[in-house]
Amino acid sequence: EAAVTQSPRNKVAVTGGKVTLSCNQTNNHNNMYWYRQDTGHGLRLIHYSYGAGSTEKGDIPDGYKASRPSQENFSLILELATPSQTSVYFCASGDRGENTLYFGAGTRLSVL
Amino acid sequence: QQQVRQSPQSLTVWEGETAILNCSYEDSTFDYFPWYWQFPRESPALLIAIRPVSNKKEDGRFTIFFNKREKKLSLHITDSQPGDSATYFCAASWDSGYNKLTFGKGTVLLVSP
Numbered sequence: 333e334a335a336v337t338q339s340p341r342n343k344v345a346v347t348g349g350k351v352t353l354s355c356n357q358t359n360n361h362n363n364m365y366w367y368r369q370d371t372g373h374g375l376r377l378i379h380y381s382y383g384a385g386s387t388e389k390g391d392i393p394d395g396y397k398a399s400r401p402s403q404e405n406f407s408l409i410l411e412l413a414t415p416s417q418t419s420v421y422f423c424a425s426g427d428r429g430e431n432t433l434y435f436g437a438g439t440r441l442s443v444l
Numbered sequence: 445q446q447q448v449r450q451s452p453q454s455l456t457v458w459e460g461e462t463a464i465l466n467c468s469y470e471d472s473t474f475d476y477f478p479w480y481w482q483f484p485r486e487s488p489a490l491l492i493a494i495r496p497v498s499n500k501k502e503d504g505r506f507t508i509f510f511n512k513r514e515k516k517l518s519l520h521i522t523d524s525q526p527g528d529s530a531t532y533f534c535a536a537s538w539d540s541g542y543n544k545l546t547f548g549k550g551t552v553l554l555v556s557p
Contacts, residue, residue, distance in 0.1 A: 363542060363543050365543070365544075367547075372549065373549060374450075374533060374547045374548055374549035374550045375488065375533065375547040376547070377544070377545075377546070380544060382542065391546070422487060422488070426543035428542065428543075430543075431476055431478070431493070431537070431543055432478070432490050432493075432543070433480075433488075433490070433543055433545060435487035435488050435489065436487060437486075437487055438487055
């Protein structure tokens with residue numbers, strides 16, 4: 333089973349500050365994803381990547397950037413954090429041709 | 445426009461009963477429909493999935509029924525157990541291997557002993 337590790341697990345940030353959420357996967361999956369989970373909204377796709385050096389916008393990309401410097405690492409960047417970005421963020425990876433997503437444990441972000 | 449809809453938002457059943465969770469979708473080109481479940485304070489994980497070549501997929505007590513014409517599917521959990529209590533997400537994508545899933549908002553299932 334894929335190992336997807338997110339850091340930090342919990343983060344408190346100030347409004348207007350920069351936040352970087354990191355994700356590392358050790359199973360050499362091509363595809364990686366960032367979702368946020370909010371009560372009443374389910375899981376919504378923010379950014380995704382099909383390989384090192386590439387990122388794509390998901391369904392709710394505004395206010396977020398993504399970076400995929402290597403096959404293993406995928407970061408989500410909030411340049412100017414806002415309270416509306418308070419949420420639980422999940423990173424996931426998947427192998428091309430398999431369709432299953434493997435999720436990390438999540439990062440709980442609070443923007444005050 | 446919400447691409448994947450789930451109902452009910454929450455459902456309570458007694459242990460041993462059959463729980464029925466519903467899902468509908470907008471895009472008729474979707475051709476892969478997984479259900480993920482998520483236990484409290486854990487991350488989502490794949491439970492069972494179906495492709496439209498079939499109208500039924502079984503895995504133990506879990507069965508997906510699929511109606512392509514009506515763009516609806518349902519997850520039936522027979523002999524429900526308290527350990528089945530979780531949030532269930534229906535999702536959809538194109539079976540292209542690129543895994544870009546669109547999730548519904550989820551159904552919270554509580555199985556009472």
